[in-house]
Amino acid sequence: MKKLFVILMLLGVFVGFSVTVAMAAEGATTALDPQVKAMIALAAGIGIGIAAFGGALGQGKAIASALDGIGRNPGASGKIITPMIIGLAMIESLVIYSLVVSLLLVFKL
Amino acid sequence: MEHEQFTWASLIPGLSALPPHVSNGIIVSIILLIIVILGYTQYKRNADQVVPDGRMTFRNFVEILVESIAGLVDQTMGPRGREFMLIIGTLGLFILFNNLSGLVPGFLPATDNVNTTFACSLTVFFLTHFYGVREHGIRYLKQFVGPFWWLAPIMIPIELIGHLSRPLSLGLRLFGNITGDHLVTAIFFGLIPLLVPLPVMFLGVFVSFVQTFVFMLLAMAYFSGAISHEEH
Numbered sequence: 001m002k003k004l005f006v007i008l009m010l011l012g013v014f015v016g017f018s019v020t021v022a023m024a025a026e027g028a029t030t031a032l033d034p035q036v037k038a039m040i041a042l043a044a045g046i047g048i049g050i051a052a053f054g055g056a057l058g059q060g061k062a063i064a065s066a067l068d069g070i071g072r073n074p075g076a077s078g079k080i081i082t083p084m085i086i087g088l089a090m091i092e093s094l095v096i097y098s099l100v101v102s103l104l105l106v107f108k109l
Numbered sequence: 110m111e112h113e114q115f116t117w118a119s120l121i122p123g124l125s126a127l128p129p130h131v132s133n134g135i136i137v138s139i140i141l142l143i144i145v146i147l148g149y150t151q152y153k154r155n156a157d158q159v160v161p162d163g164r165m166t167f168r169n170f171v172e173i174l175v176e177s178i179a180g181l182v183d184q185t186m187g188p189r190g191r192e193f194m195l196i197i198g199t200l201g202l203f204i205l206f207n208n209l210s211g212l213v214p215g216f217l218p219a220t221d222n223v224n225t226t227f228a229c230s231l232t233v234f235f236l237t238h239f240y241g242v243r244e245h246g247i248r249y250l251k252q253f254v255g256p257f258w259w260l261a262p263i264m265i266p267i268e269l270i271g272h273l274s275r276p277l278s279l280g281l282r283l284f285g286n287i288t289g290d291h292l293v294t295a296i297f298f299g300l301i302p303l304l305v306p307l308p309v310m311f312l313g314v315f316v317s318f319v320q321t322f323v324f325m326l327l328a329m330a331y332f333s334g335a336i337s338h339e340e341h
Contacts, residue, residue: 085319085322086322086323086326089282089319089320089322089323090323092286093278093281093282093285093286096281096282096285096286096289097278097281097285099285099289100281100284100285100288103288103289103292
C-alpha cells in the first residue's frame with residue numbers, strides 16, 4: 001500500500017514536469033491609443049495611493065493600541081506583539097491586493 | 110514582466126528549458142531535501158543523545174526548526190495538533206526558503222509567481238474540506254446552512270463566497286508581498302546601488318518570515334475550524 005502511494009506521487013510529479021515543459025508562451029500585446037494609456041496610468045497611481053493611505057491609518061491604529069497595552073503591562077509584551085504582527089499582516093494584505101491590481105495595470109501599458 | 114534575468118538555474122542544462130519559477134522552485138526543494146537527509150543521518154548516528162551539543166551544530170539547527178514549528182502547532186491547535194504538524198511544516202519551510210532565496214542574487218523566488226502561491230493555498234483549501242469530511246462525514250455540509258433552516262437561501266451563497274475567498278486571499282497575499290519586495294529591491298538597485306538597498310533587504314527578510322508565519326497560522330486556523338464543529 002505504501003509503495004503504491006509512493007509510485008502514485010512520483011507519477012504525479014512526472015506529470016507536473018511534462019505539463020510545465022509543454023506550457024505555451026504568453027500572448028502578444030496590442031497597441032492602445034494614448035487616452036486609454038493616460039487613464040490606465042492615472043488609475044494605477046491613484047489606486048495604490050488611496051490604498052496606502054487607508055492601510056497606513058489602519059495599521060497606525062493597531063500599533064497604537066498595542067503600544068498602549070504594552071505600556072500598561074510591560075510583562076505581557078510578548079503576548080501582545082504576536083497578535084499585533086498578525087493583525088498588521090492582515091491589514092497589509094488589503095493594500096497588497098490593491099498593489100497587485102496596480103501592477104497588472106502598469107504592465108498592461 | 111521584465112524577467113530575462115540571469116539565474117543560476119540557467120546554468121544547469123536540464124533545468125533551463127523550464128520556466129524560471131519552476132526551476133528555482135525545484136532548486137529550493139532540492140536544498141530542503143538535502144537539509145532533511147543530512148539532519149536525519151545525523152539524528153540516526155547518535156539517536157539516544159538526550160543532552161544537546163554545546164555549540165551550534167547542524168543537528169541543533171534542524172532541532173530548532175522542528176521544535177519551533179511543533180511549538181507553534183501545539184500552541185495554536187491544542188492537543189490534536191500533532192497530526193497537522195507535517196503538512197504545516199512542509200508548507201511553511203517551502204514558503205520560507207523560497208521567500209529567502211529571493212534575496213540571494215541570481216535566484217528568483219518561486220513564490221514570485223501566482224502559480225506557486227495558489228498551489229500552496231489550494232492545497233490548504235482542499236485539505237480543509239478533506240479533514241472536515243473525514244471528521245464529520247456528510248454532516249460537514251451542515252455548517253453552510255447557518256443557525257436556522259429557513260435562512261438557508263441567504264446563508265449558502267454567503268458562506269460559499271466566504272469559503273472561496275480563503276484560498277484567493279492566501280495566495281494573493283503571499284504573491285503580492287514577495288513580488289512587491291522583489292520589485293522594490295530591484296528598483297532601489299537601479300537607483301543607488303551602493304548602500305541604500307540594505308534597509309530594503311532587511312525589510313525583505315522580515316517580510317519573508319512574517320508572511321510564512323501568517324500563512325501557517327491561517328492554515329492552522331482553517332484546519333481547526335474544519336474539525337472542531339462538535340461544540341455547536
